[in-house]
Amino acid sequence: NGQTFQDRVEAEKQVLLQAGHEQEALNLVAAWNALVALSAEAGLVLQDERMSQKHFTQMFMAGLEGLSQSSIPVGIDRVRVGSLTQIVDYPAKVLYILGADADHFPPAGPGEGFLRDDEREWLSQHSGSRLPHRLDNLAVTQSLINYRLETQPESLRLSAATKSKDKQSLQLQAWIRAAGTETVLLEADTEPDARWNILKYARRGLIFSREKYSHSLWRNALRQIEKNSAGPQIGDRLTTNFILQPGKFILTDPGYRILQPGSISISALQRYNGCPFQYFIDYGLNLRERDIAEDSPREQGSFVHRLLELALLDLQSRLQAVPPADRSRVKQEWRQQIAGGYLRNYYAQLVAEPGFYVYGRPEVSGLIGERLLQHAAATLELTTTDLPGDPVPFYPHALEWQFPQPEDPKPYSLDVDGQAVLLRGLIDRVDVDAGGQKFRLYDFKRSERSNKQSQVGLVDGTDIQLPIYRQVWQQANPQMRVDASLLLFFKNRSENNKNRWSHVYQAEAEYLRKLNKKIEGQTAAELEKDSDFAIALAKESIRSIRRGSFPATPVVRSENDGGSPCGYCQYRGLCYYDAPNRPLPPATVSAADLEKQKQQRLLRAEQSAD
Structure with a gap:
């Protein structure tokens, strides 16, 4: 009839007012005004951007989620x-x-249904059909409700x-x-x-x-134990032990290959030291929940790692294409590009790679993706700066260096009671000075850690990667000597700084001072001792794995020292440990107590070797 949508809304408003439904008319006008305001704002923000209705709805709902409470106080x-x-x-x-x-x-809801009684009667008169009424068959409806409540096998009641x-x-x-x-x-x-x-x-x-x-995890775990066991009696015994005594769980069935690891990754050893029971579920039963494409802290870390790798590979290729005298200039030009849209080109490339599709969704890329770009940009800009205390500059030399290397005649392995165990791992980044004589190891983490927390993780065996990486790189490159081993992830402050000029908060002086302090506080002798300690713990863990010791006894630490791993464990419903009456976490450890624990742990590791 040629009416616009606004004309139809205006006509509907008049009908409601004439019928005496003033509140409904006000609601209609408020909804129309909100729609007009949303369309105007979307046009201002998106301009000529093409977007499907589905993606626009997802973006709109993502904005509404930010207005809701995430938890009950x-x-x-x-x-x-x-x-x-x-x-x-x-x-x-x-x-x-x-x-x-x-x-x-x-x-209490309204006394009538969606249609009022007078509206239902009016429709019945004009349509010639009898419509169902809320008072029809009231007794039958009530009986049906009672029957369903009493016969439901599982239900939720408020x-x-x-x-x-x-x-x-x-x-x-x-x-x-x-x-x-x-x-x-x-x-x-x-x-x-x-x-x-x-x-x-x-x-x-x-x-x-x-x-x-x-529970699905229980069914899968018990099914895997029965499947992997050598016989039904052993399977029944393991099942009972697994269910009733997870805190003392010992695997005695030699049919499990997990008991004789020919090679093992360093991250797996850290997982075992954090919680042996969790290690058994992950690596002994290969138990996993269904993988869902969604944002998670672990996926964010992988995404940032890949962003850093692509950008640093570009810097590395630029440095290799020029003589040594021009490297400082090329690196400075590359760093100036980071504050612009340099990383956005890699973002589009990354979301097309397997595993990162979720970060291409509009509601994720507009919020989480932007924050990851800021973190990556800040990390790159501030970890490629020439430090004031360096007599010669360091340049990226190896990125995502995986070991053992293909065709390596002498891969790094541990001799554990006469049997060699090959170590596997991935070093995020290695920087080398201009003369190729010193190297620095970098391990990027999603969250910032203090040096003390790293030492706490070294003592309890949950943070032994960098010390072992140093040994592995030293064996592969005997002509170099270690200069520093660093855990890095820059805490970007641009989100909280309203006076920022760019998406990278300019706090170089503060950051470089902390970085210089970390490097100056490390000596080759101390790094060697930490590496020897980490190797001793790795051997002790492998011996425990061979004995089949997988109790549900995770690391216990104070919140200031990293907290308990139970908070983010997806198997926390399978063990008795995370219970209301478990012992309170210990007090924050002091430097003296930490050194004492370190010596006791080293002595225990040496005794287990004997």
Whole structure:
């Protein structure tokens, strides 16, 4: 009829006003104004950018997600549940909401449905058809609802308190009076209820229930144990040990190749030192959850590593194409490009590579991707600066150097009780001075670490990569000597600096001072000692793997020293360790205590070798 969409909205508004529905008319006008404002803002931001409706919706929803709360603050709610037996045995999962009573939860809806009764009658008269009514077959509908609630094999129910005349919860009184029921009451409302941890116990208990209730990780783990075991009796014994005593789990079945590693990666050794039980699940059972294409801290680290590699390879090729006298000039010209759009060209190349597709999505590239570009740019600019304390400059020499190298006549291996174990690994970056006599090792990390935290990781065996890398590179290049081993990831401050001039925050003086301090604080003798210590721990770990020792006893550290690895472990529901009554983490370790622990650990490693 030639009407525009705005004309149709205006006509609909008049109809609503004439019918006496003033609030609906106001809602319609508000929605139309919001749509016009959104379209105008999108046109200003996107200009002539072509975008599908699906991607525009994803971008819009990503913006809305930033307005929502990610978690419930401590003390805003409290949870009380029944005994552990009740939770495991009863198929219904109940979420009991406090802070509301039965008079207000669930929120009371309108007395009529989506269509009002008068609207339904009007439609019935004009269409000649009888429409269903909310009061039709009320008894049958109620019976059907009750039947479904009672026969569901597994369900989620929301409940609220029903108050008695004295304002006390009737359900709470019933729990207190019931025999054999555990009730958790807290004196302070500022601490979360300990029973939040009950989910881990419930998941473990479900393995003894029917198959449909068992956790997928449990099913996969037990299936792999039965498949890999030499016989049914050994498989049953291992299954029982795995389920009931993960804290003392010992693998005695010689059928597992994991017990005799001919080669092993250094990152796998670090995983074992962090938690032997997690190592067994990863490398003994090859247990993995379904891989989903989504953003994660680990994928972000891989993406930044690849960005750094491509940019540094470009710098390396430029330096090789000019004589030594022009290298400083070429490097300075390359560094000036970083503050511009230099890395964006590599971003488009990266999202086309396998594994990085998720960072090409509009809602990810516009937020997470931009932040990763800032981190990579800051890291490149500030780690390729000529340091004031260097008599000669250092240049990138090797990137993503993998060992053992192809056709290496003498690959690096450890002699563990007469058997050679080949070590595998990947060195992120090696810089060499102009004369090719000194080298610096770089290991890029997603989050910044202090030197003390690195020493804590060295003592407990979870951070032994760099010391062993130094040994490997030294054997492959005996003509060089070590100058420094550095864990690097620049903490970009441009996000919090409103006066910045570019996306790289200009804090070179502060950063270079810290970097100089790190390098000057390292001596060749100390680095040699750290390497020997790391090698001793690696041998000790390999001996423990050969014995089949895979207990669920992860590293215990204070939050200031790195915290517990349980927080990001996807298998934390499979072991008893992360329980409400586990011991508190130790206090922050001092430098003197750290050195004492280091000597004790070295002595223990030497004794295990004997």
